[in-house]
Amino acid sequence: MLALQPPPQAPIDAPQIEYSAILPVLILLGAACIGVLVEAFVSKASRWAAQVTLSLLAILGAGLAFVLYVTDSPERGLTTLYRTIAVDRPALFLWGTLLALGLGALLLIADRTVERGGAFVAQAGIRPGTVQDRAQMASGGMQTEVFPLTLFALSGMMIFCAANDLLTMFIALEVLSLPLYLMCGLARRRRLISQESAVKYFLLGAFASAFFLYGLALLYGYAGSVKLADIANAAAGSAASDTLLFGGFGLLVVGLMFKASVGPFHAWTPDVYQGSPTPITAFMAACTKVAAFGGILRVLTVGFESTSWEWRGVLWVVAVASMVIGAVLGLTQTDIKRMLAYSSIAHAGFLLVGALALRPEGLSGTLFYLLTYGFTTLAAFGAVSLVRDSNGEATHLSQWAGLAKRSPVLAWVFAFLLLAMAGIPLTSGFIGKFVVFSAGIQDGMAPLVVIALVASAVAAFFYLRVIVLMFFSDPAPDGPTVTVPGTFTTAAITLGVLVTLVLGLVPAFALDWAGTGTFAF
Amino acid sequence: MTPTYYLLLSALLFTIGAVGVLVRRNAIVVFMCVELMLNAVNLTLVTFARINGSLDGQVMAFFVMVVAAAEVVVGLAIIMSIFRTRRTASVDDANLLKY
Numbered sequence: 346m347l348a349l350q351p352p353p354q355a356p357i358d359a360p361q362i363e364y365s366a367i368l369p370v371l372i373l374l375g376a377a378c379i380g381v382l383v384e385a386f387v388s389k390a391s392r393w394a395a396q397v398t399l400s401l402l403a404i405l406g407a408g409l410a411f412v413l414y415v416t417d418s419p420e421r422g423l424t425t426l427y428r429t430i431a432v433d434r435p436a437l438f439l440w441g442t443l444l445a446l447g448l449g450a451l452l453l454i455a456d457r458t459v460e461r462g463g464a465f466v467a468q469a470g471i472r473p474g475t476v477q478d479r480a481q482m483a484s485g486g487m488q489t490e491v492f493p494l495t496l497f498a499l500s501g502m503m504i505f506c507a508a509n510d511l512l513t514m515f516i517a518l519e520v521l522s523l524p525l526y527l528m529c530g531l532a533r534r535r536r537l538i539s540q541e542s543a544v545k546y547f548l549l550g551a552f553a554s555a556f557f558l559y560g561l562a563l564l565y566g567y568a569g570s571v572k573l574a575d576i577a578n579a580a581a582g583s584a585a586s587d588t589l590l591f592g593g594f595g596l597l598v599v600g601l602m603f604k605a606s607v608g609p610f611h612a613w614t615p616d617v618y619q620g621s622p623t624p625i626t627a628f629m630a631a632c633t634k635v636a637a638f639g640g641i642l643r644v645l646t647v648g649f650e651s652t653s654w655e656w657r658g659v660l661w662v663v664a665v666a667s668m669v670i671g672a673v674l675g676l677t678q679t680d681i682k683r684m685l686a687y688s689s690i691a692h693a694g695f696l697l698v699g700a701l702a703l704r705p706e707g708l709s710g711t712l713f714y715l716l717t718y719g720f721t722t723l724a725a726f727g728a729v730s731l732v733r734d735s736n737g738e739a740t741h742l743s744q745w746a747g748l749a750k751r752s753p754v755l756a757w758v759f760a761f762l763l764l765a766m767a768g769i770p771l772t773s774g775f776i777g778k779f780v781v782f783s784a785g786i787q788d789g790m791a792p793l794v795v796i797a798l799v800a801s802a803v804a805a806f807f808y809l810r811v812i813v814l815m816f817f818s819d820p821a822p823d824g825p826t827v828t829v830p831g832t833f834t835t836a837a838i839t840l841g842v843l844v845t846l847v848l849g850l851v852p853a854f855a856l857d858w859a860g861t862g863t864f865a866f
Numbered sequence: 867m868t869p870t871y872y873l874l875l876s877a878l879l880f881t882i883g884a885v886g887v888l889v890r891r892n893a894i895v896v897f898m899c900v901e902l903m904l905n906a907v908n909l910t911l912v913t914f915a916r917i918n919g920s921l922d923g924q925v926m927a928f929f930v931m932v933v934a935a936a937e938v939v940v941g942l943a944i945i946m947s948i949f950r951t952r953r954t955a956s957v958d959d960a961n962l963l964k965y
Contacts, residue, residue: 473951512926519933523940530944540948541960547944548896548957551937552887555903558930559880562907565923566873566914616963 363425365414366432369407369440370507373500376403380493389486393463396492397455403496404448411440422865428572429513431643434862436507438712439639443506443632445844446719447499449837450628453727454491458831460737463487464622464730465531473536481533488531494524495628502632506639509647509866511561511571511597514640518557518604521636522550525629532622534737542620549613550603557600563593573648574866580652594649594656601644605637606686607693608667615678618686623738626682627726630689631719634696638715642700642708647866650703660701661793667694668800675807681729681740684807685722688766691804692718698797699781702788709860710780716855717765717773717848724841725762728755731828739825745811747820752827756815758842763812765845767805773848780856872913879906893945893955897938904934 364371380399387395415437422433457463465488467481501521508514530543565571567589568579580590599610606614618626649656671691678684696718699711732739732748732755739745749756765772778801785794830838848855879902886899908927915923949955 469947512929516929516933519936523936526940526944530947537951538962540944540951541962543944544893544948544957544960545963547941548887548893548900551897551900551941552884552903555880555883555900555907558904558907559910561926562910562914562923565911565926566917569918569920570922571926620963 360427361425363423363432365410366418366423366425367430368410368414369444370500370503372407372410373403373496373503376400376406377493377496377500380496381490384490384493392489393457393487396489400451400455400492400496401448404444404451404499408444408448411437411444415441420862422862424509424865428574428866429510430504430507431509431865432507433865435639435642435708435712435864438859439506439635439715440503442635442712442716442719443499443502445840446631446635446723447495447628449720449723449727449840450624450632451492451495452833452837452840453624453627453723453730454495456624456831456833456837457485457487459730459733459828459834460533461485462533464533464624465491466533466536469531473540478536487533491528491531494528497521498524498528498628499632502636505636506643508640508643509573511564511573514644515554515558515561518554518600518640521633522554522604525625525633526550528625528628529617529621531625532620535620538620539622542617545620546613546617553600553603553610556596556603560593560596560598560600563589563596567593572866573644576648577651577866580649590652591655594652595659597644598656598660601637601641602663605634605641605693605696606690607697608663608665608670608690611667611670611690611693614690615683615686618689619680619682619740623682623726623730627723627730630685630726631723634689634693634722635715635719638693638696638700638711641697642711643864645700646703646708647864653703657701660697661790664694664697664701664793665796667691667697668797669694672800672803675804678807679742681742681745681811682726684742684811685725685729688804688808689722691800692766694800695778695781695797698785698790698793701793702784702790704784704788705860705863706780706784706787708863709856710777710784712859713848713852713856714777714781716859717777717845720841720844720848721762721765721772721774724838724845725759725766727834727838727841728759728762730834731755731830732825733828734823734825742811742814744821744825746814746818747824748815748827750820751824755827758838760812760815761842762845763808765849767808768801769805771849773845773852776849776852776856869913869917872909876906876909876913879903879909891956891958893948893957896957897941897945901934901938904930 424431462485467486471477498521504517526547530540532539567585568576603610671687675687765774768774768778782794883899883903911923911927
């Protein structure tokens with residue numbers, strides 16, 4: 346018989362909460378809940394306006410609360426809620442990045458000028474290919490639940506990169522993932538591939554979070570706690586078996602790498618990026634990458650720095666695999682959204698180089714790279730959504746031939762963004778790659794950096810191929826047209842292009858900000 | 867009864883779930899295998915709570931249950947929508963997106 350006597354517990358005190366520090370997240374979560382009520386109580390005709398106003402106000406309000414907090418936040422950072430949330434300098438940098446990217450993505454999501462009624466289906470329950478489906482394609486309505494879902498996902502991302510213990514991180518991971526699974530399946534046109542991408546993303550995402558969770562459980566067995574700092578302490582001197590530590594770490598990393606679409610865990614990325622509605626792809630590509638790498642940086646630096654010589658070799662292999670897969674398979678793509686997906690896998694490999702250099706330069710370089718890559722990719726997907734024919738977006742590369750003759754402005758903007766992704770000087774992409782790779786060299790990872798340089802040269806080829814196609818080919822007679830976007834999309838693309846340009850010309854202020862502090866725990 | 871047996875059992879359940887995700891073809895069954903993996907984790911957490919003499923692991927198991935319930939809601943909605951369209955929930959038939 347087991348004696349079922351519960352172990353004695355110390356009395357539990359209510360946690361100290363720094364409301365001013367976590368106010369941006371609370372505003373977003375609150376607005377998302379109000380958005381659910383708006384769905385229930387506001388009439389269908391005025392729902393879109395109400396949701397857009399609410400979401401924009403929420404992000405701007407969160408941004409205001411964020412700016413007010415940053416101006417007088419302590420340099421060292423602080424932890425709150427029983428040390429489960431760390432609001433330190435890297436977290437604040439990522440929060441600022443996420444809020445700005447979230448605003449851009451929200452503008453793309455809210456746009457109704459590019460596609461009549463927006464990029465989202467009028468009613469998700471309608472079966473593709475039926476009479477009702479053709480009717481909804483022509484109708485002006487949309488499933489406005491997208492807006493609260495976006496806010497939930499964004500707040501989950503913000504908690505994810507500030508989470509100081511693994512349980513909080515897991516909950517945040519689900520809060521950011523579950524809305525994304527749903528939003529993937531809500532495209533107005535090409536409903537079949539949209540639903541298919543949702544199924545694939547959901548099944549693989551749930552599989553990966555189960556791995557993350559088992560890693561959490563093994564680390565709990567090892568350290569007796571899931572706080573990253575406690576795991577680091579236990580790793581420095583614990584009698585428990587190292588099998589638990591490294592088994593747990595390995596499973597945890599699989600879950601994290603899946604979210605960041607790194608290397609051999611990338612299988613979902615091209616399918617989901619291609620099938621989702623393009624504004625959601627932009628949101629996922631920019632914001633999920635930022636949040637996931639924020640989490641990876643914190644886990645590696647705070648929790649596992651002392652054992653880094655044990656696991657670093659494995660992550661070297663992962664980084665190399667990611668860069669090679671992204672660059673080589675990107676060459677063979679014929680769909681522009683799939684090509685950008687493979688480009689994001691290659692970029693994840695470059696980011697991992699910076700994250701593996703466990704030094705201040707690596708941390709600040711990776712943060713800066715995330716900022717630049719987020720804005721470039723946001724604007725790129727915004728531009729992709731403008732090239733359309735009668736079937737919706739024209740994403741096949743052959744349809745992009747001679748686009749410069751139809752719309753020189755779009756072709757130049759897109760060419761500039763591709764050059765930034767390739768890392769050409771005078772764009773933010775160059776500065777980002779430079780800081781990340783130099784951090785890698787300083788940390789003695791010269792072979793990895795050489796592989797990264799070769800991979801970025803290979804990747805540059807498929808970016809340049811699109812530029813050559815746009816500028817030096819003759820347009821097809823029945824080719825796509827370029828829609829003149831409304832205010833929202835124009836604002837989002839302009840934001841992305843401006844940040845890409847400014848950070849390429851005067852990167853110093855952002856680099857300074859990225860390098861001001863380390864993790865608090 | 868040493869708690870180690872429970873750890874072995876949960877590792878076995880987790881493995882069965884993971885193999886099931888990889889080899890089964892029906893999306894519902896795949897999803898059930900994911901749930902089996904999550905429940906294997908719960909058993910691990912509760913066993914470690916017992917070994918470590920703290921209640922944290924048991925509380926975490928509650929969090930996992932809540933998340934699993936939320937995941938069921940989202941997952942079944944998505945699988946339903948694709949089943950209504952295609953009249954099948956086989957993951958092999960979802961093959962429009964490739965290469």
